[in-house]
Amino acid sequence: MNWWTIDETHDATRMSWVESARDHTEFPVQNLPFGLFSPAGATPRVGVAIGDRILDLRALAQAGLVPQSLAAACGEDTVAGILALPAPDRRTLRRVLSDLLCAHDRRPEVEPMLHAADACALHLPARIGDYTDFYVGIHHANNIGRQFRPDNPLLPNYKHVPIGYHGRSSSIRPSDVPVLRPRGQRKPPEADTPVFAPSARLDYELEMGVWIGPGNELGAPVPIAQAADHIAGFCLLNDWSARDLQAWEYQPLGPFLAKNFHSTISPWIVTPEALAPFRVAQPPRPEGDPQPLPYLFDADDQAHGALAVTLEVHLSTQAMREAGLPPHRLSHGPATNMYWTVNQMVAHHASNGCNLTTGDLLGTGTISAPERSGFGSLMELSQGGKTPLDLPTGETRAFLEDGDEVIITASASAEGRVTIGFGECRARISPAR
CATH class of the missing domain: 2.30.30.230 (Fumarylacetoacetase, N-terminal domain)
Known part of the structure; x- marks a missing residue:
């Protein structure tokens, strides 16, 4: 079967x-x-x-x-x-x-x-032993890359290898747990030296989470054709990001304190079996893009490896709640906006012999669309803070303020099938201690 x-x-x-x-x-x-x-x-x-x-x-x-x-x-x-x-x-x-x-x-x-x-x-459904965040949302990679490298937004390795980094599993929390604004070292553009202060550019990231089921032994790679045997379920993931801390600290080793202070997941694990009717073909790569190396390619995965899931992000500010206004939708778009499949993520993760274990969590990375209506972060929506968003209360947002609540939802749908959902991935920002 x-x-x-x-x-x-x-x-x-x-x-x-x-x-x-x-x-x-x-x-x-x-x-x-x-x-x-x-x-x-x-x-x-x-x-x-x-x-x-x-x-x-x-x-x-x-x-x-x-x-x-x-x-x-x-x-x-x-x-x-x-x-x-x-x-x-x-x-x-x-x-x-x-x-x-x-x-x-x-x-x-x-x-x-x-x-x-x-x-x-x-x-939290289970103790998360390890957490790895990927970067497979190609439109997010392009949108962010253009802000720093307008002529060459993607780095040379992006279309050859699923990019990822190891995050912090101890700070992952289920929906509704408040997020404390992190303090950290950042360097304001007008300053000559860095300061240690609360993040001023706090952001959300729209992602899906992948729960690992049966693991693999250390030194035993997972063939791409068997990767699905190691996936036990899916959830929604908000990998909160302090963009100002990240901009200062990420070279040369990548994300650190800007990403490990809190990640929020939806508490329900939707099984691969429940999502069977919503499997669709992986979108074809643009002409001229390299084909995956053999260890990352499987014909069945290309035919069934994407998900017909629609993702949405809403924002509720303190003023909106006081005025009795519903959350304001910031974006919506399909989960098919992923350059690599989930099976390719798993196969690559274990390709060097890394042992995945039951309860490990993988993040897809921010899933964005090529158009603004589907951008998966405020960093994209506000163009790095240059064009703040207008909200129904007359407020504007370039990045998140204390009291803001971000709600991520998703639904899987297909013709002739009953639509299913993932529950909410929701959390409110509290002031820094």
Whole structure:
């Protein structure tokens, strides 16, 4: 069975007895993402989002409603056990959950295991051992590069190798955890020497996150044709960036304190199986671009390696909330604006023998569009601060101010299929300490 195989769990006519799941824009029964939640006064446990409810997998396992071979993973206090499952076991669990939530004769025994989502706390799904941020959004690379190198925005290696850097996993937090404005060393253009002060050019970055499932041994590369076997799910990612700190510190070793102070992810892990109907062909490379080296090329990956996902970013300022105004949309665009596929990211990461481990997180890098409506950061939207954005309140923004809240959402859609979502990746900026 191919990893993009569509089965009965994707059937658009399949309806759950959970009323709120019917026509739910994010969590219908065709999605079934995993997360870590805790009901009021209870300890964290693994759950599945279904409509506006969360299904308790620990309770389900204790009741003997999942196969014995999967019970241990369902009963853990982290999603790591689910992430570590081989893809066939993950498919089996998906079918079991879908059947339990759709068969009306199972409702009496399963319904007591549902919790109202708005009465539960959501946590980081698993301990993230390592975090690597890539740079595969070619339009973002072009947009940023033009600000510094108008005649040659892309560096020579960009179209030959998936660029990435190792980030800081300890500062990744789930949605709704406030972001403290970082302090750091920066050099104002008018100053002769650097200062240590709060960042004045704080920015967001619109990304997708990739959760690693089964890992590989140290020294054992992952062939591109097997890369999908190591991917357990997807989420949304905001890799907050202090542009002024970064501009001063990044040479010669790259991102450091400007990027490691906080990253926000959406708490639900959308599985590769849920995204099977939304796999599309990787956009062809422009004429004249080099073909990937053999270790990065796979025909099936090129035919199915991109995602029909639409990404959106909204901004809510303190003044907007006080005026009762809804968040203002800053941008929207497709996730197909990636020069390299997720499988190519994984294959390249392990190509030197690096051992990926269960629970590692990869970031795609900022996903932008060639047109302004799809730019994935304020650095692009404001042209490095030169053209601030006008907001409905009369406010302007070149970069984020204290009290600003950034909300990232996404939906996967295709003709004849039920649209699914990822939940929110949301956080508000707090003043520097």
